[in-house]
Every structure is written in structure tokens, then in C-alpha cells.
Amino acid sequence: MKQPLEGIKVLDFSRVLAGPYCTMLLADMGAEVIKIERPESGDDTRHFGPFQNGESGYFMFLNRGKKSIEMNLKDPSDRESLMRLIKEADVIVENFRPGVMKSLGLDYESLKEVNKGLVYCSISGFGQYGPLTKRPAYDLVAQAMGGIASITGHPDNPPTRSGASIGDMSAALYAAYGVMVALFHRERTGIGQAIDVAMVDTIFSLLEHNVMRYTSEGVVPERIGSRHPISAPFDVYESKEGSIVIATANDPLFVKLCKVMNTEHLLDDERFETDILRGENEAELKVFIEEWLSNYTADEAVELISEAGVPCSTILNIAEISESDHIKEREMLLEVEHPVAGKTRIPGNPVKLSATPVKVTSPSPALGEHNDMIKNLMKSE
Numbered sequence: 001m002k003q004p005l006e007g008i009k010v011l012d013f014s015r016v017l018a019g020p021y022c023t024m025l026l027a028d029m030g031a032e033v034i035k036i037e038r039p040e041s042g043d044d045t046r047h048f049g050p051f052q053n054g055e056s057g058y059f060m061f062l063n064r065g066k067k068s069i070e071m072n073l074k075d076p077s078d079r080e081s082l083m084r085l086i087k088e089a090d091v092i093v094e095n096f097r098p099g100v101m102k103s104l105g106l107d108y109e110s111l112k113e114v115n116k117g118l119v120y121c122s123i124s125g126f127g128q129y130g131p132l133t134k135r136p137a138y139d140l141v142a143q144a145m146g147g148i149a150s151i152t153g154h155p156d157n158p159p160t161r162s163g164a165s166i167g168d169m170s171a172a173l174y175a176a177y178g179v180m181v182a183l184f185h186r187e188r189t190g191i192g193q194a195i196d197v198a199m200v201d202t203i204f205s206l207l208e209h210n211v212m213r214y215t216s217e218g219v220v221p222e223r224i225g226s227r228h229p230i231s232a233p234f235d236v237y238e239s240k241e242g243s244i245v246i247a248t249a250n251d252p253l254f255v256k257l258c259k260v261m262n263t264e265h266l267l268d269d270e271r272f273e274t275d276i277l278r279g280e281n282e283a284e285l286k287v288f289i290e291e292w293l294s295n296y297t298a299d300e301a302v303e304l305i306s307e308a309g310v311p312c313s314t315i316l317n318i319a320e321i322s323e324s325d326h327i328k329e330r331e332m333l334l335e336v337e338h339p340v341a342g343k344t345r346i347p348g349n350p351v352k353l354s355a356t357p358v359k360v361t362s363p364s365p366a367l368g369e370h371n372d373m374i375k376n377l378m379k380s381e
Contacts, residue, residue: 003030142167146203242298
């Protein structure tokens with residue numbers, strides 16, 4: 001059976017993280033993704049670690065399943081070839097600073113004149129319009145301006161970024177979503193459109209109830225570590241050996257937790273009668289929980305609490321989650337044969353489709369590996 005995006009041609013002008021992750025998702029679903037790279041140096045991430053046999057693991061993950069051609073966007077000969085590709089493309093993805101593509105005559109307004117069905121996706125720090133559109137941005141800047149850094153960390157420590165680049169990654173996900181919607185619209189109308197995704201916007205959209213606490217109650221959320229601003233127990237707790245997380249957000253789960261801990265007397269304590277009250281008295285409740293946990297290792301406690309039906313977990317490091325049975329069974333770590341790096345293991349795709357499962361058909365391309373494709377295109381016309 002054909003892959004969902006088989007027959008869709010994507011020209012990928014993006015580099016580093018947000019754009020390449022977006023186009024990687026499209027490639028996973030069967031799209032032909034042609035990566036347009038700078039001659040000689042290519043995408044910046046070709047030179048980012050970690051390395052395996054001299055090949056960038058960063059690049060191999062983000063650019064699997066794609067083709068690579070080298071182009072100087074200011075060279076007249078390359079421009080002529082590029083315009084032929086654009087005429088038959090379905091999607092363009094770029095993440096230059098706003099205004100760069102327009103200065104090259106490669107913005108949506110210019111290109112829709114030669115391809116009315118073109119879906120043109122731009123990813124940037126602050127968007128294609130607005131007071132900050134010209135500002136440069138990396139993920140750290142997006143997390144700081146988007147609001148999430150202000151609520152990440154512990155109250156007695158400075159604000160901190162998330163351990164992963166969620167500004168880039170959320171922008172990539174929204175961009176892929178936007179491309180899907182625009183292609184569906186084109187299927188109905190034959191008309192393409194421009195997609196404008198800003199990293200700061202995507203971070204802001206992920207703040208969920210934190211924004212509503214401000215707009216509804218005038219509360220400015222602050223850093224509270226791992227605990228929940230309303231519910232409890234919902235935090236990191238110390239056992240006899242190791243830390244665990246426990247997440248209860250309703251009364252029935254708290255009842256189950258008390259039963260497994262043999263602390264049913266807490267159910268009659270007025271400080272803990274409701275989820276809101278437990279949140280207000282979280283520090284006192286934590287004393288009871290960690291007193292019980294002091295009798296068990298993290299693994300032992302998680303087994304008991306899980307069996308009672310209460311959400312909990314040990315805190316896995318990257319090696320532990322990578323080698324876990326869950327990740328293996330869910331095919332979230334794929335083995336790909338790379339011509340230089342050899343066998344590599346890269347994160348899989350979390351979208352599991354029943355009729356058209358994701359297939360990673362090829363490794364990341366060498367710089368300019370598909371340059372001959374352009375030459376053949378020129379000969380055929």
C-alpha cells in the first residue's frame with residue numbers, strides 16, 4: 001500500500017532543527033524531500049556532534065529519508081534549475097530569518113505566480129509579521145520569551161530551559177500539521193497557501209492552564225519544581241534508594257494511594273479532603289508519603305503503587321529509556337544502515353498508523369548526493 005504522502009514533493013530549504021525535523025516527519029510518511037544545501041558546507045548540523053565514524057548523529061537523525069542537492073541560491077545557473085523544481089513542487093519549507101527569502105525572490109508571493117498550488121511553510125523565531133519579526137532567535141530565546149522558562153525550575157533557583165529544544169520541536173510539529181491542513185485544503189480547491197509558524201507562538205500555545213490562570217484569575221504562575229500548581233500528590237518523591245514521581249489529580253486516585261500506603265487515616269484529615277486542599281497542603285502531605293517510601297527502593301515502590309492503579313514512575317535516564325522494553329516494542333529506536341557511519345540507531349516516529357505504518361526507507365544523504373538529479377532534469381526538458 002502507498003504511503004500517505006507518496007507523490008508529494010517537498011523542497012527543504014531549512015537547516016539545523018525546526019525545519020529539518022518538520023520535513024523528516026513528512027519524509028517518514030512517504031513524501032519525496034529534496035534538501036537544498038549550501039555548496040561545500042551544507043546544513044550546519046553536518047558538523048554538529050555526536051559523531052559516528054565521522055558522521056553527525058544529529059544530522060543523521062533529522063535528515064533520514066531525504067535527498068540532498070547543492071545549490072547557490074544567488075547563482076543564475078542554479079536558480080534556473082531551482083525554478084524548474086519549484087514549478088513541480090508541492091511544498092516548500094524554510095526557516096530563514098523573515099525577509100531573506102524575499103530578498104532572493106523566493107518568497108511565497110513570488111513563487112505562487114509560477115505554482116498556484118504551492119504550500120509554502122515558513123518557520124521563524126517570531127513570525128513573518130509583528131513587532132519582533134526581525135529579531136534573531138534560537139530555542140533558548142523562544143523558551144524565555146514564550147513564557148515557559150519562567151515556570152521551569154525550582155522557586156529558589158533561576159529560570160531554566162527545558163532539557164530538550166521544545167521551541168524548535170514544537171514549531172516543527174505545528175509546521176508539519178500546517179502542511180497537512182494546507183495540502184488537504186489544496187486537495188479540495190487546487191489552491192496552495194503560505195504557513196507562518198513562530199517558535200514563540202508555539203511555546204505560548206503549550207503553556208495551557210498557566211495562561212488561563214492569568215487571564216481568568218490574575219495569577220502569574222511561578223516556578224514550583226516538578227509539583228503540580230493545583231493537584232497533590234503530584235511531584236518527585238524520595239524513596240529509600242532513588243527518586244520516583246507520583247501523579248494523582250483526583251480523589252479516587254488519592255484513595256488508592258492511601259490504601260497501598262496503609263495511611264487511610266489521611267482520608268479523614270481535613271487538610272487532604274479534596275484535590276485543591278491537598279495542593280494547598282502539599283508540603284505536609286509529602287512528609288507522609290516520603291515516610292512510607294523510606295521503607296522501599298524506587299523500583300519496589302513503583303511496583304506497589306502501579307499495581308494499585310496510581311500513575312507513577314522511576315526517573316529514567318536516556319540510556320535506561322533507550323534500552324527499555326517499551327521503546328523496543330513501540331519501535332521508537334530504529335536501526336538504519338548508513339554507508340559511512342554503519343549501523344546507526346535513531347529515534348523512531350511516534351505516530352503509529354494501522355494501514356500505512358511509517359517506513360524509514362533510507363539514511364540521511366551525503367552532501368550533494370543527488371546533484372545528478374538536477375542534471376537529468378535539465379536534459380529531459
